[in-house]
Amino acid sequence: MKTLSICFMLATVAAGAAEPVGEITAAQWDRPRSGDFVTGIPALREALQAVDRPAGRHLRIRYPGGEQGLLWAEELRGWLVALGLGSSRIHIAPGAPRPDVLELVVDTP
Numbered sequence: 001m002k003t004l005s006i007c008f009m010l011a012t013v014a015a016g017a018a019e020p021v022g023e024i025t026a027a028q029w030d031r032p033r034s035g036d037f038v039t040g041i042p043a044l045r046e047a048l049q050a051v052d053r054p055a056g057r058h059l060r061i062r063y064p065g066g067e068q069g070l071l072w073a074e075e076l077r078g079w080l081v082a083l084g085l086g087s088s089r090i091h092i093a094p095g096a097p098r099p100d101v102l103e104l105v106v107d108t109p
Contacts, residue, residue, distance in 0.1 A: 019105070020062070020103040020104060020105050021043075021046060021047050021050050021104055021105065021106050022042075022043025022044065022046050022047045022103075022104040023043055023096075023101045023102060023103050023104065024041060024043055024044060024076070024101070024102045024104070025100055025101055026072075026100040026101070027100070028041060029072065029076075029102075033079065035079075035082070035083060038076075038079045038080075038083065039083060043104060044104065047059060047104040047106060048080075048085065050106040051085070051089065051106055056108070056109055057089075057106050057107060057108055057109070058089045058090070058091055058106070058107045058108075058109060059080070059085065059089060059090050059091070059104060059105070059106060059107075060090075060091045060092070060093055060104075060105040060106075060107050061073045061076055061077060061090065061091070061092050061093070061102055061103070061104060061105075062093055062094065062095045062096045062102065062103040062104075062105060063092065063093075063094060063095075063096050063102055063103075064094070064096045064098065064099040064100070064101065064102075065094045065095075069094065069096070069099070069102075070092070070094075072102060073092045073102060074092065076102060077090050077092060091107070
């Protein structure tokens with residue numbers, strides 16, 4: 001019974017790690033971008049803080065399917081790398097449920 005409880009707790013923690021910690025809407029992103037603008041997006045700022053505590057976490061950007069969504073996610077990834085987040089810590093995957101949203105997910109390795 002004790003082993004079952006531990007497995008349940010670990011599964012709960014793992015499932016929680018895959019939940020989005022924020023989202024960026026197309027309306028938020030649809031303006032001229034700069035480093036100050038990108039770092040000023042509240043959901044992105046929160047996600048980056050979560051990635052840094054504890055060290056070693058990764059940021060997954062879930063985009064709406066299709067070429068437009070992928071291009072949007074790649075552009076955000078480029079900004080994050082330029083701002084100092086290691087490219088190996090950023091992963092891009094389809095799966096955002098809405099066509100106008102990028103989801104930010106913090107994963108543990």
